[in-house]
Amino acid sequence: MAAFNKINNAVNLWVTTGLSFSTGTWKAALVSSANAPSGTTSSYGGMTSLATSNGYTAGGAAITMTTSNITGTETVGWSAGSPTWTGTSANSSAGFTFQYIVFWETTTSNNFCWFDNGAGLTISPGDTLTLSSTAAGVLFTLA
């Protein structure tokens, strides 16, 4: 299980620019072991993620975020259709390898959070990679 890691600047964006999960355009990007993100990796443009290759498209997979508020607890997640990638062998090297997943907003290039798979994982040609949540599509809650 990959634990949630907050990008420190995200809380600042909430109160200064209104970082939005309902109107923003979000993606989940994959990052190699050599380019570990941290709490200060605020911008997607300021980090190195995987390039387009063998089933992965630079920038990552689009995600449609959902929001709900129940008795004061805001729940943010993503709608049905988990981000999924399939490894291919179109190029000289087969598949792609990653360790980290970063959620970012494409209009502002702001990173919001990241997850660590714990080790590099190679998606070989024909393999699939699916991102899911232990709580049915929930990314985080705010209370």
Add this chain to the structure above:
Amino acid sequence: MVDHTIKIEPGKLGLVLGSSARPPVPKDDAKDKPQVK
């Protein structure tokens, strides 16, 4: 062909609302006072 599924653990973010978020300081007078015999 292998199907890899990565399960993420949802984050829990919280607001800190001024002093009301601070837990009360327990009074433990008995421990600090010298015992009178």
